[in-house]
Amino acid sequence: MGNSHAPKKCISEEIAEYLETAKRNYLENYEHPVKKPASLDEFKQLRTLGTGSFGRVMLVQHKKSSDFFALKILDKAKIIKLKQVQHTLNEKRILQAVDFPFLIRLEYSFKNEVYLFLGLEYVSGGEMFSYLRRKGRFSESAARFYASQVILALEYLHYLDLIYRDLKPENILLDPLGYIKIADFGFVKHVKYRTYTLCGTPEYLAPEIIQSKGYTKAVDWWAAGVLIYEMVAGHPPFFADEPIEIYERIVIGKFKFPSHFSSDLKDLLRNLIQSDLTRRYGNLRNGVHDIKSHKWFSHLDWLMIFKKEVTAPLIPNCKGPGDATNFERYREEPLKKSKINKFEAEFADF
Numbered sequence: 001m002g003n004s005h006a007p008k009k010c011i012s013e014e015i016a017e018y019l020e021t022a023k024r025n026y027l028e029n030y031e032h033p034v035k036k037p038a039s040l041d042e043f044k045q046l047r048t049l050g051t052g053s054f055g056r057v058m059l060v061q062h063k064k065s066s067d068f069f070a071l072k073i074l075d076k077a078k079i080i081k082l083k084q085v086q087h088t089l090n091e092k093r094i095l096q097a098v099d100f101p102f103l104i105r106l107e108y109s110f111k112n113e114v115y116l117f118l119g120l121e122y123v124s125g126g127e128m129f130s131y132l133r134r135k136g137r138f139s140e141s142a143a144r145f146y147a148s149q150v151i152l153a154l155e156y157l158h159y160l161d162l163i164y165r166d167l168k169p170e171n172i173l174l175d176p177l178g179y180i181k182i183a184d185f186g187f188v189k190h191v192k193y194r195t196y197t198l199c200g201t202p203e204y205l206a207p208e209i210i211q212s213k214g215y216t217k218a219v220d221w222w223a224a225g226v227l228i229y230e231m232v233a234g235h236p237p238f239f240a241d242e243p244i245e246i247y248e249r250i251v252i253g254k255f256k257f258p259s260h261f262s263s264d265l266k267d268l269l270r271n272l273i274q275s276d277l278t279r280r281y282g283n284l285r286n287g288v289h290d291i292k293s294h295k296w297f298s299h300l301d302w303l304m305i306f307k308k309e310v311t312a313p314l315i316p317n318c319k320g321p322g323d324a325t326n327f328e329r330y331r332e333e334p335l336k337k338s339k340i341n342k343f344e345a346e347f348a349d350f
Helices: 011-031 076-081 085-094 128-135 140-159 218-232 243-252 263-272 302-306
Strands: 043-051 055-062 068-075 106-111 114-120 172-174 178-183
Touching: 011 140, 043 068, 055 114, 068 076, 068 243, 076 085, 076 114, 085 114, 114 263, 128 172, 140 178, 140 218, 218 263
Parallel strands: none
Antiparallel strands: 043 055, 055 068, 068 114, 106 114, 172 178
């Protein structure tokens, strides 16, 4: 009766199955989060890795296991003041449910009287932003390596009906192998159809966000185009001294390519940094496949990238699991203490 062997699955079928399983796992973890309780006393605080509107990220070492983590410390009072309670609860819930090679992993979450704590995996290579500023710009081949991982991560998030909304070199970390981890989940949101909130970084905002039209996951593909442009040019396509000027330039939609951009790269970027949503790659009938099958990616093996089997163009100098020399130095400040549990009701679900 002919060949009895089961037909070999094509890669697209394997990816579809992988994403379907990933979605089931995500929904299970989102609805029934596995609690990993901890307290600040369990960690030795080593040094600050970065600061933000709500607090700081510290390198810490778990006293019992000796493992290193990046502890995101969020000041409850500042979150309340900036009306970011829902965003913060959302960030924690989504972080503990996602599972993808190029996304940061949440290992612990806990709180005390003053702060909320997110214990994230520590990625010791530092920010892509630092390497980009140091080198000036990346080669197209290096940019393609990083862009492919960003595209796979966005494909995964979009399949889960999540929109990322804050793509930029500062939010991308490099691991000791030179592969990426997308780090900050503060603006990630469940969006089935469209949303209206103005958020993100001025240079990376799609025109439909600026024009308050309501927007979809397509804004992430615009931002991916801006990121690729910035990696290869050394600066974003739309920049000016004031945000309002940047917004005007984005809405007009005209930008120039540096002379060293290849014709394939220019063609890809024209289709990503594309104001017309009916023509923007990633938002058309073929979805992400229009991007992945573009000529600029023609020599890239997507499966090898996913499995981390390609040698990275840049290997960070990491002297050990707790090495922090790839991060800038920040002024250290002691954590505040209080006997009163502040905003207990607002953060009951954390």
